[in-house]
Amino acid sequence: AQSVSQHNHHVILSEAASLELGCNYSYGGTVNLFWYVQYPGQHLQLLLKYFSGDPLVKGIKGFEAEFIKSKFSFNLRKPSVQWSDTAEYFCAVEYNFNKFYFGSGTKLNVKP
């Protein structure tokens, strides 16, 4: 069965620190990859997505993610976090243009 794993459940950083959140997925054919963000009290919003081409994807608010096919990974990065990045981050995978599978989420707390 397809699955998506996020290994960091809770991350605490100071402002200006660099961020990397891990995401691994199980093999299952063609994949489309996504990172969503959920700010406190809000719905999920798309940060970035990968379908094909350059494995380094840039999204909104300075986030980027790298698709490494050999490692089944799609890690999210940001060089310098801000207090406003405090949120929960979800990795998602769409297998074979079918339904979406989500990871368990990573809560990021950025201290001012």
Added chain:
Amino acid sequence: DADVTQTPRNRITKTGKRIMLECSQTKGHDRMYWYRQDPGLGLRLIYYSFDVKDINKGEISDGYSVSRQAQAKFSLSLESAIPNQTALYFCATSGQGINTEAFFGQGTRLTVV
């Protein structure tokens, strides 16, 4: 206006009661989904529908039912609510094929007492 609208936004109900959560979307997409979010568990798929005549169970469909009334409307029902169905429920819609993404509603916070 939001692309995906859920009603109600908050609901407290008693054990054993029937409750319906409604979702409508203006994206014109065929695919719609219901997820529940629980702390530490992420989003788990309850039901999904790829068109009006297509309804599929997700990974946690027990205790839930759905109705796809139109392309734009997809409702979730709890026939007899129980406390462990207390959660945040999200409706989503997506297109199909390449370059699609899921668009989410604002969520319904349901508490079963």
